[in-house]
Amino acid sequence: NAGVTQTPKFRILKIGQSMTLQCTQDMNHNYMYWYRQDPGMGLKLIYYSVGAGITDKGEVPNGYNVSRSTTEDFPLRLELAAPSQTSVYFCASSPGTSGRVQETQYFGPGTRLLVL
Amino acid sequence: LAKTTQPISMDSYEGQEVNITCSHNNIATNDYITWYQQFPSQGPRFIIQGYKTKVTNEVASLFIPADRKSSTLSLPRVSLSDTAVYYCLVGDITGGGNKLTFGTGTQLKVEL
8 A cells, every 4th residue: 555656756847848747546535636835835735636537726726737537646737837836746635535625635755846 | 715824933842742823714614624744855744633622642632712713733742753844724615616725834843
């Protein structure tokens, strides 16, 4: 049982490039989340999903896209990378059995992204 | 979005009790309050969650007053390994959807 895994661990992008951050969970959780954390700051929610085929915007969705085709995977897509997207990205999941979006979340190790 | 406020930093010594308060004036009626701990270069880790009054587990206690506009995380007898950033999380259902707001985080430094 690996929990929440994220790939890659670190990536450098040039301005305008695109990439997909991968997130997979093996806990059969319904809910999944993407956060970004800028240096010295708290986490901000980018997108979340309450089940396969269902996604919704969080606090800072601009510049990102997500999809949820399976229960296990929740990739985050950056289409046109900008320096403002330099951050650490965390994926998380929660059981999704209580009917509330805010449940105990299990976080992945994070992906550090640098846009130059 | 519900705004949460925490002290930026706190210092303590090993063996002392530490209390960290989070203010959340716009908490929604059906939302719970959750605290997470984060070490450098790691994702946050769940500590405790509650709705009202007091909740206690093996690592911490959570005190929530009747008006639920604040909460206090209590760490008994801290050790060096408790040095971390502590976040208060409050669900927010304003704006037509569920949005989660982490607090600014409190950097706890524990010394010998």
